[in-house]
Each structure stands twice: as C-alpha cells, then as structure tokens.
Amino acid sequence: MNQLIGNRRNFLKSTSLGLGSVLLAKRNRLANAAEADSGYPGLIIREKEPLNLEFPFPTLDHVITPTNRFFVRSHFPIPKLEAKAWRLKIDGSCEHPLELSLDDIRNMPAKSVTATIECAGNGRAFLAPKAKGVQWELGAVGNATWTGVPLRAVLERARLKADTVEVILSGSDQGEITEEPKSPGTIHFERSLPLAKAQSPEVLLAYQMNGEDLTAEHGFPLRVIVPGWFGMASVKWLSQITATNVAFHGYWQSLEYAYFERQQGRPSLVPVTQMQVKSSIARPALGELVPADKRYRVHGATWTGESEVSAVEVSTDDARTWQAAELLGEAVPHSWRLWQFDWHVPKQPGRVRLMCRASDRAGNQQPQSRDKDRRGYLINHVVPVEVNVR
Amino acid sequence: MNQLIGNRRNFLKSTSLGLGSVLLAKRNRLANAAEADSGYPGLIIREKEPLNLEFPFPTLDHVITPTNRFFVRSHFPIPKLEAKAWRLKIDGSCEHPLELSLDDIRNMPAKSVTATIECAGNGRAFLAPKAKGVQWELGAVGNATWTGVPLRAVLERARLKADTVEVILSGSDQGEITEEPKSPGTIHFERSLPLAKAQSPEVLLAYQMNGEDLTAEHGFPLRVIVPGWFGMASVKWLSQITATNVAFHGYWQSLEYAYFERQQGRPSLVPVTQMQVKSSIARPALGELVPADKRYRVHGATWTGESEVSAVEVSTDDARTWQAAELLGEAVPHSWRLWQFDWHVPKQPGRVRLMCRASDRAGNQQPQSRDKDRRGYLINHVVPVEVNVR
Numbered sequence: 001m002n003q004l005i006g007n008r009r010n011f012l013k014s015t016s017l018g019l020g021s022v023l024l025a026k027r028n029r030l031a032n033a034a035e036a037d038s039g040y041p042g043l044i045i046r047e048k049e050p051l052n053l054e055f056p057f058p059t060l061d062h063v064i065t066p067t068n069r070f071f072v073r074s075h076f077p078i079p080k081l082e083a084k085a086w087r088l089k090i091d092g093s094c095e096h097p098l099e100l101s102l103d104d105i106r107n108m109p110a111k112s113v114t115a116t117i118e119c120a121g122n123g124r125a126f127l128a129p130k131a132k133g134v135q136w137e138l139g140a141v142g143n144a145t146w147t148g149v150p151l152r153a154v155l156e157r158a159r160l161k162a163d164t165v166e167v168i169l170s171g172s173d174q175g176e177i178t179e180e181p182k183s184p185g186t187i188h189f190e191r192s193l194p195l196a197k198a199q200s201p202e203v204l205l206a207y208q209m210n211g212e213d214l215t216a217e218h219g220f221p222l223r224v225i226v227p228g229w230f231g232m233a234s235v236k237w238l239s240q241i242t243a244t245n246v247a248f249h250g251y252w253q254s255l256e257y258a259y260f261e262r263q264q265g266r267p268s269l270v271p272v273t274q275m276q277v278k279s280s281i282a283r284p285a286l287g288e289l290v291p292a293d294k295r296y297r298v299h300g301a302t303w304t305g306e307s308e309v310s311a312v313e314v315s316t317d318d319a320r321t322w323q324a325a326e327l328l329g330e331a332v333p334h335s336w337r338l339w340q341f342d343w344h345v346p347k348q349p350g351r352v353r354l355m356c357r358a359s360d361r362a363g364n365q366q367p368q369s370r371d372k373d374r375r376g377y378l379i380n381h382v383v384p385v386e387v388n389v390r
Numbered sequence: 391m392n393q394l395i396g397n398r399r400n401f402l403k404s405t406s407l408g409l410g411s412v413l414l415a416k417r418n419r420l421a422n423a424a425e426a427d428s429g430y431p432g433l434i435i436r437e438k439e440p441l442n443l444e445f446p447f448p449t450l451d452h453v454i455t456p457t458n459r460f461f462v463r464s465h466f467p468i469p470k471l472e473a474k475a476w477r478l479k480i481d482g483s484c485e486h487p488l489e490l491s492l493d494d495i496r497n498m499p500a501k502s503v504t505a506t507i508e509c510a511g512n513g514r515a516f517l518a519p520k521a522k523g524v525q526w527e528l529g530a531v532g533n534a535t536w537t538g539v540p541l542r543a544v545l546e547r548a549r550l551k552a553d554t555v556e557v558i559l560s561g562s563d564q565g566e567i568t569e570e571p572k573s574p575g576t577i578h579f580e581r582s583l584p585l586a587k588a589q590s591p592e593v594l595l596a597y598q599m600n601g602e603d604l605t606a607e608h609g610f611p612l613r614v615i616v617p618g619w620f621g622m623a624s625v626k627w628l629s630q631i632t633a634t635n636v637a638f639h640g641y642w643q644s645l646e647y648a649y650f651e652r653q654q655g656r657p658s659l660v661p662v663t664q665m666q667v668k669s670s671i672a673r674p675a676l677g678e679l680v681p682a683d684k685r686y687r688v689h690g691a692t693w694t695g696e697s698e699v700s701a702v703e704v705s706t707d708d709a710r711t712w713q714a715a716e717l718l719g720e721a722v723p724h725s726w727r728l729w730q731f732d733w734h735v736p737k738q739p740g741r742v743r744l745m746c747r748a749s750d751r752a753g754n755q756q757p758q759s760r761d762k763d764r765r766g767y768l769i770n771h772v773v774p775v776e777v778n779v780r
Contacts, residue, residue, distance in 0.1 A: 092654055132570060168656060180522055180570055184650045184657045184763040242654055254644060254659040260574045264482055264632055266558060267574045269644040373574040 131376030227334035274305030521766030617724035664695030
C-alpha cells in the first residue's frame with residue numbers, strides 16, 4: 001500500500017507553467033487562495049461557508065490520502081464539540097436505549113478499515129447542462145484508514161426490536177436551508193441506513209482517521225464510515241442513532257441525495273446509496289503540456305461500490321480502442337486502487353483526449369455518456385482529459 | 391343542494407367600485423384579462439402555459455361549481471385527444487393486462503359521485519415567506535358531480551396479483567421541467583394510489599362532469615376522481631394504470647406534492663394525500679366595503695378529507711371569541727358544504743378582520759398558524775379577511 005507514482009516533479013513543473021487551461025488556472029488560483037487564507041493548504045476551496053474543500057486530484061501519489069489533503073464536505077457550520085461533554089444517544093425501536101461517552105466507545109474492541117469515501121456529487125463540474133450543488137471536479141474523493149467500533153456492536157447493546165427496518169444516523173451539525181428545496185426550519189444532517197447494511201461488519205463508528213483522532217472537519221469526535229456507499233452516508237459529528245420500524249425519508253435522502261430509478265419504465269426517486277464503478281486520471285491533468293514522441297506514465301485511481309474493480313482501460317483515440325492499464329498493489333475491499341498506463345505520446349503536436357474506464361466483478365462498467373435520471377449524483381461516465389502534445 | 395346565497399348584487403357593486411385593495415384590483419384586472427383574451431370568462435388566470443385558472447371565490451353562490459367556473463390545474467400543455475383513438479391500458483402486476491376503449495368504459499355500470507377537489511397548493515398566495523408554485527388565493531377548489539366507473543371495477547377486470555401494493559395512474563400530459571427540481575427529461579403527470587384507496591368505491595374513472603362530457607381542460611376523455619384527496623391524485627387525461635408491488639416515488643409525489651411528517655421528531659418526506667379540514671369566507675371579500683351598523687350575511691364553504699365537517703365558527707375579534715356559523719343543506723360525503731353567519735357589523739368605521747375555522751368528526755380543527763413542515767401544500771390555517779366598515 002506504499003505506492004508512489006513518479007510524475008510529481010512533472011506536475012509541479014506543468015502547473016507552475018500555467019498551461020493555457022482556464023480550469024487549471026482557476027484551480028491554481030483557488031488552491032493558492034486556500035493556502036493563503038484558510039489554513040487548508042493544498043486543498044481547493046469550493047465553498048467557505050459551509051466548508052467544502054476539494055483534493056486537487058492531479059496531486060494523487062499515494063494510495064492513502066493524507067488527512068490534510070482529504071476532501072471536506074459539510075452542509076452546515078462545523079460543530080465545535082468537546083470530547084468530555086459529548087454523548088452518543090441510541091434510542092427509538094430498541095429494548096435498551098442507551099447513552100455512550102467517548103471513553104465508553106474507545107473502551108470497546110476497536111477495528112480499522114481502509115475505505116474510499118466519494119461525495120455523491122463528485123465530478124459535477126463536468127455536467128452539461130449544469131447541475132445545482134457544489135461544483136466538484138475530480139477530487140471529492142479520498143481513501144483513508146478509519147478506526148473505531150463496528151456500528152453493529154453498538155446496536156447489539158441497544159437490543160433492537162424485531163420490527164426495526166432502518167437506523168437513522170443524526171449529526172450535530174444543523175442549520176436552515178433557505179434556498180429551494182427549503183428545509184422545514186432548522187434541521188440536522190441525518191441519513192438512514194437499512195438494517196442489513198447497518199449490521200454489516202465493515203460499517204464503523206470511527207474516532208480515528210489515518211491513526212490520529214478525527215479533526216473537526218472530518219467529524220470529531222465520532223463519525224460513521226459506510227464503506228462502499230457515497231460519502232453522504234458517512235454521517236459526521238454523530239450524536240444520535242434512532243432505530244425505526246418505518247422507512248425514513250429525511251431531507252438528505254429525498255429532496256437531496258436522491259436520484260431516479262426506473263420502475264416499470266417510470267422514474268421513481270430513491271436515495272443515493274452505493275458508489276458506482278469509476279476511474280479517474282490524475283495525470284496528465286486537463287490542459288497539461290505533454291512532450292511529443294516520449295513515454296508518459298498516465299496514472300489515476302479506481303474504485304467501486306460493493307464489488308471489486310476487475311480492470312481499467314485507457315483510450316487515446318476518442319473511445320475507438322481501449323488498452324488495459326496496470327492495477328497497482330493488491331485489491332483491498334472498499335479501498336480504491338491506483339493504476340498506471342504507459343502511453344507512447346504521438347509525434348505530431350496537437351490536442352489529444354485521454355479517457356479511462358473501469359469495470360467491476362459485478363459486471364458494471366463506466367458508461368460513455370451521462371444519464372439524466374441521476375440528477376447531480378452518481379457521476380461516473382467517462383470524462384475525457386484533453387492534453388496538449390508539443 | 392340548490393342553495394343560493396343572497397349577496398350577489400352586493401358583490402357586483404363592491405367589486406366594480408374598486409375598493410382600495412391591491413389584491414382585489416389585481417384579481418379584477420386578471421379576471422377581466424381572462425374574459426377578454428382567453429375564452430375562460432369568470433376565471434382568474436394564474437398561468438397561461440401551462441394553463442392554471444382560479445375560481446374567483448367571492449362569486450361562490452351554489453354548492454355545485456359550474457364546469458366553466460371550476461378551477462383548472464395543469465402541469466403541461468393540455469393534450470388534444472380523440473375519443474375514438476384513445477385507449478386506456480391496464481398493465482403491470484396483474485394476471486390479465488387489458489386495453490379499454492372509451493365505449494368499453496361507457497358500457498360498464500356507471501356511478502356518480504359529488505366530490506370537492508382542492509389543489510394541494512390552494513391558498514399559497516397567503517404564505518409568508520412566499521412558497522414556490524402557482525400563487526393561488528382561495529379559489530383553487532370546486533365541487534362537482536362526476537360520473538364514470540369505479541376504478542375498482544376496472545382493476546377487477548385486470549385481476550391484480552396478490553403482491554400489488556399500489557397502482558400508478560399516468561396521464562397523457564407530458565413535458566420536461568427545466569427549473570429546479572428538474573425532471574429527468576420528458577415525464578408524464580403520474581401519481582400512485584395505495585391499493586386500499588384505489589379499491590374504495592368512491593374512486594372513479596370519470597368521463598362526465600356535472601352531467602356533460604369532460605372538457606379538454608378537465609381531462610377529456612377520462613380522468614380519475616379521488617374524493618377526499620387533494621386534486622393532484624385525480625389524474626386527468628388518464629392513459630395508463632400500472633399495478634406495482636413496490637411503493638412508487640414519482641416526481642409528482644416526492645420532489646413535488648410532498649411534505650414533511652415527523653418520524654420520531656425528525657422531518658420525513660411523504661406524498662400529499664388527504665385534504666385537510668378547511669373553511670373559507672367567500673363574502674365579504676378581502677378589502678370589501680361593509681356598511682356600518684347593518685346585518686351582513688357572511689358566507690363561505692367548508693370541507694375536509696376522509697371525515698365530515700362538524701362545525702364552522704366565525705370570529706370578528708381577532709380570534710378572541712368564536713361563534714357558530716350555520717351549516718347549510720345536508721352533509722354529503724366528500725362534498726363541501728356551504729355555511730353562513732349573520733354578522734352585526736359594528737357602528738364605528740374601521741378595519742375588521744373576519745376569520746372562520748372548521749372542525750371535523752375525526753377531531754381535526756383548522757390551525758391558527760402555519761406549519762413549516764407542510765412546505766407549499768396543505769394550506770388550511772386560518773386566513774383573516776380584512777374588510778372596511780364604513
């Protein structure tokens with residue numbers, strides 16, 4: 001898992017040259033602004049209030065994303081929580097409602113899971129027509145090692161009633177959404193998990209990220225980690241778990257973070273859940289200057305939902321032909337995998353569009369085009385990266 | 391059911407005087423525009439495309455709303471359908487999918503039901519802060535006699551499978567919603583009904599309204615009538631009925647026509663269904679000039695969802711005291727009832743706020759204030775009518 005990719009020097013050189021791409025220039029300006037103003041060096045500020053920071057995907061060079069480079073998604077101001085005063089309530093449809101302190105949780109048997117978390121709107125900036133929401137490019141995704149206790153262990157202590165169908169996970173973060181779709185006054189960020197997934201062993205209540213206590217931005221003191229699902233399920237600043245015997249349709253899984261699936265041909269709104277099979281190119285970056293007639297090691301990352309990536313392919317001829325890329329390291333469940341592809345750059349100068357696409361063992365493959373039913377979510381269609389060969 | 395209310399002459403006099411109310415002036419301007427331009431004399435144009443027309447509620451004078459005064463709610467252009475070519479498909483989770491012509495339906499045993507239909511957003515113009523959607527005042531409601539066949543009779547012919555939980559009712563009307571919340575491309579207007587309500591004897595597939603074939607605006611050649619429910623359930627221009635064994639969450643019952651109910655204190659989005667107990671004052675109208683120290687017969691209408699209105703009360707002192715109004719005629723299930731109240735107008739000139747509130751046999755009463763959870767729907771809180779005593 002200690003994979004380093006050899007393009008870092010090239011990257012610094014190419015981005016500092018400002019290679020004619022408006023997007024790259026904007027990205028650099030934002031990244032510079034972040035370094036100067038925000039205390040989040042190396043992250044792109046998409047929004048300051050609430051705080052939404054993007055990992056600059058071209059800087060990908062390791063299978064584990066350092067905590068200070070990991071994207072930040074928040075919906076409300078970041079709660080300021082004290083470890084000593086903080087409590088987790090478990091209530092609702094259970095025989096033994098309980099309240100746990102952080103020490104209570106730290107004293108339970110710990111477990112670590114390496115899992116990729118991707119925001120359900122990652123890649124939204126590439127959609128046309130534009131979709132509402134934070135305009136992420138490639139980097140609302142990261143991979144970290146999370147340490148905590150299985151959610152299942154806490155649910156066992158609460159002794160769920162037999163008719164429980166879901167658990168509602170509530171964060172301390174709260175506010176009122178005054179733009180459409182408006183919230184009904186002040187609401188918390190909260191999502192429900194079907195019982196089967198909530199009891200799955202990989203689902204954690206995590207207090208550590210990459211071996212250190214969670215930072216405030218990442219959910220201190222405790223957050224949920226739902227491997228295989230988009231990030232909105234991994235509720236941060238967790239304060240309450242409520243078992244329920246009817247399906248929950250909260251704001252964040254109906255008016256937001258929901259998309260259409262076809263039911264007998266008719267669009268029916270369902271909550272966003274599993275990540276979709278996906279691969280992204282880190283380097284070359286959009287608009288990068290690539291020396292003609294040389295070898296260039298294209299690289300990126302690939303991940304999927306509840307399955308395992310089986311292949312990544314690259315096309316350098318506008319999707320006419322595809323060649324296998326090399327998957328690096330070993331497959332680790334719920335963790336992304338880095339990949340590389342040795343590209344012999346053509347002799348003639350000009351623009352070339354690079355594409356990559358992943359497939360998984362469940363038989364899914366990244367689609368070539370965008371499906372309107374997905375609204376501003378589940379963005380995994382092939383996004384070409386146009387580069388300048390000189 | 392042949393109730394006439396005695397204020398008609400006063401109404402004409404007062405509205406023609408233009409009594410200083412901006413709302414009244416605007417209403418008259420719109421009503422005049424409708425008469426001049428649209429072929430819908432006597433209705434207020436709220437939108438021309440799609441066509442949304444309001445009944446001017448102060449003109450209420452009969453328990454049955456004439457077809458040409460009945461409010462029109464449409465979401466897309468009105469389909470131009472030919473009776474001969476038209477077919478109704480019944481498919482999905484059933485043993486015997488079938489297709490019926492209009493004659494097939496007219497040859498089945500007919501049934502008539504008098505039912506009040508209210509748009510779920512009726513009264514939206516009175517909300518503060520403003521809610522998005524058509525800005526109806528009091529008149530997106532009407533009461534008519536509908537003739538057709540029970541939906542249940544058609545479902546019996548299709549022999550529903552045992553696991554059917556809902557039927558999806560699809561209209562011929564279609565289009566793409568390009569404002570938020572956007573539709574996934576072109577969609578039809580469609581809503582599902584839980585099986586229990588779909589099989590209830592009062593639910594009709596209607597081809598007549600007030601004894602004549604449906605007009606194009608009201609759903610020709612066939613529409614659903616779901617007594618007790620808000621109007622969005624009474625799908626017009628019906629073309630297809632699809633039985634389904636999973637709950638349907640179409641655009642018009644999730645992103646639109648849905649509100650929040652509390653589930654263990656947390657807002658959870660549910661489709662709009664039953665009408666809420668409500669009463670409205672037809673006369674005096676907002677801003678109307680009322681002669682001091684005279685008797686004035688206040689009148690209006692009252693209705694509810696699956697229950698029966700038990701009382702209407704009127705307050706002339708800002709909700710400090712309430713006096714019983716007289717309910718006119720007989721209680722007819724699912725039909726509104728007219729009411730009146732003899733008000734002794736005070737001697738001193740000035741502004742007076744009149745209020746009315748209804749209660750039903752299920753124990754519901756119109757609330758005094760607005761609940762944010764209801765979004766732009768289910769608007770039945772007490773709306774004062776301010777008049778000028780001179």
